[in-house]
Amino acid sequence: MRFSKVLTGLLFLAVSAAATPTPPQESSPIAGGHPGPRPRPLPPCNSEYRPCRCPPGSTFKNFTSFSLIGAPAAHVQIVMGDFFDMTFQSLTPNSTTGSNQVAGATRSFNFTVPAAGYYLFREELTKWKTWPDGSFIQEYRQHPDPPLVKVPGGGGGYYGMWQRIIGQQTLIPNETALVWKNWRCDIGEPFPAVLSHENGMNKASSMLQDLGLHTGVDIKAYTTFYEVRDD
Secondary structure, three states, rough: HHHHHHHHHHHHHHHHHHHOOOOOOOOOOOOOOOOOOOOOOOOOOOOOOOOOOOOOOOOEEEEEEEEEOOOHHHHHHHOOOOOOOEOOOOOOOOHEOOOOOOOEEEEEEEEEEOOEEEEEEEEEEEEEEEEOOOOOEEEEOOOOOOOOEEOOOOOOOOEEEEEEEEEOOOOOOEEEEEEEEEEEEEEOOOOHHHHHHHHHHHHHHHHHOOOOOOOOOOEEEHHHEEEEEEE
């Protein structure tokens, strides 16, 4: 029981740090939430995590998924840190450019829409950083940033998308706190991002179990929405 309380307490600390409205500190890979006060007028959304506005006619969405994986952060990197390998999300890029884990690398997808055709979506890696304890940050964005990508068949569209995955080694050697931040400008619901992120975190844990690298306790992924606003 005491061990379970320690796990829950550590996750609470990680979640609190990730949601606190203060700028991130380079000494820790757990980055803060949107810093205040809120400026007027809001600047256009971009790779900087701050209060921002989307293009007219689109919806601003700001949410974060959290989980705890019973494995060292260095091992979580094996399944989540490779920008070109998205097995943990059950996605496969149809093409890539640049060098893996080097800012400027891109990955492209051909997403098929039943009875409506397909569309091309591309993402660019903007940051990859690791720490000696295995903690890491991966940041990427829609590329080019941010022209409208329409989904055929009236499925909405992407008007800009920015993501930050943080893997924080906790005080327990076989435990990693995961924080997956996503702020985006959507028309409708072009992609089930929340479901994809939560399933990806949970699958990463399963993959580590299959590799024999999972020896701790998990807390399954869940998501907190901070803001949904029509611009």
